[in-house]
Amino acid sequence: MELAEGKQKFIEAWGRIGSEWGINRTMAQVHALLLISPDALTTEEVMDELNISRGNANMTLRDLINWGLIEKQHKPGERKEYFAADKDIWNVARQVAKERKKRELEPMLKVLKELSTVEGDKNDKAYATFNKSVTDINKLANNADSMIDTMLKAEESWFWGSVLKIFK
Amino acid sequence: MELAEGKQKFIEAWGRIGSEWGINRTMAQVHALLLISPDALTTEEVMDELNISRGNANMTLRDLINWGLIEKQHKPGERKEYFAADKDIWNVARQVAKERKKRELEPMLKVLKELSTVEGDKNDKAYATFNKSVTDINKLANNADSMIDTMLKAEESWFWGSVLKIFK
DNA sequence: TTTTATTTTCAATAATATTTGAAAGTTTAG
DNA sequence: CTAAACTTTCAAATATTATTGAAAATAAAA
Structure with missing residues (x-):
């Protein structure tokens, strides 16, 4: 299987599992995306990868921070916020x-x-x-x-x- | 606290926990009701205790049977079906x-x-x-x-x- | 200060899940 | 057989939850 297909399947599977456990699907999918991303992503990138709205991405990222699963990062000289998952x-x-x-x-x-x-x-x-x-x-x-x-x-x-x- | 109040609280709490774990609230409540009932109950009794419709009660009881959490019982000489939870x-x-x-x-x-x-x-x-x-x-x-x-x-x-x- | 980039909020909308209730189905009694 | 008792089904109605998107808020740059 190709990496791109694997990524899709992983995000989908993690989302499904999440919703079976009372965690909203998008939240689980964003978490999955960040788990397999080598680098921190911006809100914009999350929106594009998962085809979700800005509002949704913003709220979901905040929830993941509250769950202690991801953290905000800042790159020197850049104004945007980046998000990265704890990979452990x-x-x-x-x-x-x-x-x-x-x-x-x-x-x-x-x-x-x-x-x-x-x-x-x-x-x-x-x-x-x-x-x-x-x-x-x-x-x-x-x-x-x-x-x-x-x-x-x-x-x-x-x-x-x-x-x-x-x-x- | 009175028994009646305790029962209500138990059913409510079990229902809430259930829905946090992806189990529908009514199903958890019916299960709770049967867990604390000394005797097996009929569909009618479940409907009355929890104020739910016949269709809902019927489907929910069937789901609980599929989960292996309750069983059907028959009383000699009676036509109705009775339901009892595994109390262990x-x-x-x-x-x-x-x-x-x-x-x-x-x-x-x-x-x-x-x-x-x-x-x-x-x-x-x-x-x-x-x-x-x-x-x-x-x-x-x-x-x-x-x-x-x-x-x-x-x-x-x-x-x-x-x-x-x-x-x- | 004003402009521009970025984030946050939230009312409206859409999607999903649950519940109802009446009709159809089934089983037993007479 | 027919009627009565009881159970099951499922389309429609309701309720709940998730998502959008545009406006408001915030923060950095000019």
Whole structure:
């Protein structure tokens, strides 16, 4: 396969995966484009490569910065802003885990904690069932939370080494 | 907090989490409702509890069955169908992991494998950058795939016991 | 200061996804 | 068989989300 075709496929695939995970397609595509670009790109270049409007490109680039996945750069003597992705995939994975933990897992844990204070009669089937589900999900979510904390601190080789060693 | 209020909050929270993960809100809410129901419910009951239409309830219940999260039940002498959720949260987690692996991770791995066959000159920066990203993502995705395979086979206590032991 | 290059905003529009509800389909009981 | 109970389908309506593009804001250069 030719490089040009490969690029297209990569951008498309990354966009599809993104939207299956609640990340908007354009955002994932811009990220993909920057991941495979050796040099930082301008807003204009992103617009042209992906055929999107200026407004869209601007907002999407800002979102990617907020997710900690890309950064603004400036070239000496130039006025335009350039954008470059963090190319370390392990950093990308950690950054995404970190953001989703903050945006989703933590609020969920807060709700679950609150819900585990619901009082009731243990002989009431409705209460017992509610309580069991809430408690069990709470435990699972806390385990996931701990695992993510470790992942955030870990080096890639160490993390997968340790995890996969057990799983042989 | 009262049980009734707790139920509402749980259904709402589960629905929100679901939609952040690309699962439609109603589907997550119906799942939540069944998770905390001691008894199997009919389509009619689901419609009433969540204020949704018959068509919506029917399609959503079917989707949940396809995800392996709930099952149809029949009561002797009754004509109606009843629906009950698998209450084992570890099963739920595994089932979701299994489906997403099949629907998303595996197709992604296929594309990445294809993309790693793109030929080019190692001194070409564009090719080198493309190749590095594709290769690195491929490795990460394969590790994730192995981890999910293990999770699918594992008992909950064993899985978290092993994982969290390392992560102290 | 004025001009020009560049970025940001946001109301309007377009695209996508979800939901409804009524009709058609199916199954069981009489 | 026919009627009643129940389930499924799907085109149309709604709701949600993403995108555009042009005007406003900002910042550097002249």
